[in-house]
Amino acid sequence: MNIQHLKTLIAIHERSSFADAAASLYLTPAAISQQMRALEDELQVSLFDRTTRPPRLNAHGVNIVEQARDVLARFNALVDMARSPGEIAGVLSIGSATGITNALVSKALAGLREKYPRLQVRIEEGLTDDLIGRVRRRSLDGALITQPLEPEVDMQILPITSEALLVVAPKSMTERGWKKVLMARPFLRLNRKSGVGALIDVTLRRSGVVVKEAMELDSSESIVGLVSAGLGVGVVPSSRLRGESAARIRTIPFGSPPVRRQVVLIERTNNQRSELAGIFYKELLMLTGEV
Numbered sequence: 001m002n003i004q005h006l007k008t009l010i011a012i013h014e015r016s017s018f019a020d021a022a023a024s025l026y027l028t029p030a031a032i033s034q035q036m037r038a039l040e041d042e043l044q045v046s047l048f049d050r051t052t053r054p055p056r057l058n059a060h061g062v063n064i065v066e067q068a069r070d071v072l073a074r075f076n077a078l079v080d081m082a083r084s085p086g087e088i089a090g091v092l093s094i095g096s097a098t099g100i101t102n103a104l105v106s107k108a109l110a111g112l113r114e115k116y117p118r119l120q121v122r123i124e125e126g127l128t129d130d131l132i133g134r135v136r137r138r139s140l141d142g143a144l145i146t147q148p149l150e151p152e153v154d155m156q157i158l159p160i161t162s163e164a165l166l167v168v169a170p171k172s173m174t175e176r177g178w179k180k181v182l183m184a185r186p187f188l189r190l191n192r193k194s195g196v197g198a199l200i201d202v203t204l205r206r207s208g209v210v211v212k213e214a215m216e217l218d219s220s221e222s223i224v225g226l227v228s229a230g231l232g233v234g235v236v237p238s239s240r241l242r243g244e245s246a247a248r249i250r251t252i253p254f255g256s257p258p259v260r261r262q263v264v265l266i267e268r269t270n271n272q273r274s275e276l277a278g279i280f281y282k283e284l285l286m287l288t289g290e291v
Contacts (some may be wrong), residue, residue, distance in 0.1 A: 003075055005039040006068040008032055009047070010139055013065045017054045024124070024158065069138045085186040091120045092276045095131035095143035097195060099220055099240065101262060104160070108283045121280060127218070128195035135266060142277045145286075146195025146264045149202060153256035157263040158281055165200065165254040165261055166241070168224060169233040178252045179209050181233055186214030188223045188234035196220070196261050203255050224249065237261060 011021040013034070038049050047061035057065065076090070096105055109121055112165045124140065131143040132152060147157060167178045175184045182204075189211075190197040204211065217223055220236040225235055228248040235254050265281050267274065 001042060002035075002038070003072065005035050005042075008035045009039060009061075009068055010072070012036070013057055013062065014134065014139055015138075016056075019054065039073070039217045060277050061205065062073055073138050090276055092280060093122045093124070093139070093141050094277075094280065095126055095134060095140045095145075096220060097128050097131060097145045098125050098141070099237070101145045104208045104263070104284055104287060107173075107287050108280065111283050111286070112280065116279070120278065127191060127193045128198070129193045132266065136267060138268070142280075143266050144263065144265055147200060147262040147264045148195065148266075149198055152266065154269050155266050156269050158267070159265045160265060160281070161286050162262045164238045165196070165235055165259045166173055166238050167233065167235055167252040168227045168241070169250045169252070170227060171248060171250045171252060172230070173233075178254055178256075180212055181252060181267050182209055182235075184233070185212070186232035187211035188214055188226055188232045189216045190220060190223060190235065191216055193219045194218070196237060199259065199261055200254070203259050207255065257260060 006023060008021065008027075011024055012018060015021040015024055018029050018032045018036075022032045025032070036047065043064070045060060047057060047064060048055040049058045067291060094105075105123055109123070111121055116157045126134075128145045128148070131140065131145055131153075132148065134140045135143050135155070136152075144160070147159070167181055169181050169185065173181060173184065190200060192198055192201050214232045217226075220240040223234040223236055224240055224246060226232060228244075228246075241249065241251065265277070265284070267277050272276075
């Protein structure tokens, strides 16, 4: 059985379409379709309902996906065990919440490439809720996210660093205090499915702050740009304030006391690839000065 075909099947389940799976695997939709036909021929079973457009996994296909994840986990563990004693090699799949990648991961990857040339780290961006689910389903070995507000069963949380959340507003605003500023103009909300978005939402509710909803965005950078154009107010991590847009913005600590978001690496407690994840984690800590 071709391991790549199993990886493709899992990608289709994760992405919900042949086209999105193809993009994530850097393949054409035609190549994806060909692989799935070959897998169905080998298994002598239909895995997709092709009466719909796009085709969707049928119940049997979904069941095979779960078995495929187990096979891939065992295969990856075998590859790790087969390397020379003391050699660090293999492929580590890490998710990263949107925005964290640019701040930390690029430098960590450069350091790991120099120290361990046979270790490959694949980074996939996404929203926190989705990344946690993919770690739980074993399609990712771990994920860099904002620490969840509620405990995650069968997961371990490894702290990396923290940063302040700031209210961002046009410099022309004269209101005093973070609450008054947020209630005075249309509120540009960060997606509540992101870790930071959920933290902001909980803080607002607990503080009794009722904002004037304007729009919900996936990117803190987009919020900064809209605020600098005078279109509203928002809350973003401090690291997002860079460039010309940031120079046109007024900032105020968010919350009383000021709220900080904790960046963590989350992985399964029974992760068979914990050694590789640990190496990546240590590199991140070195960059943040925590070790």
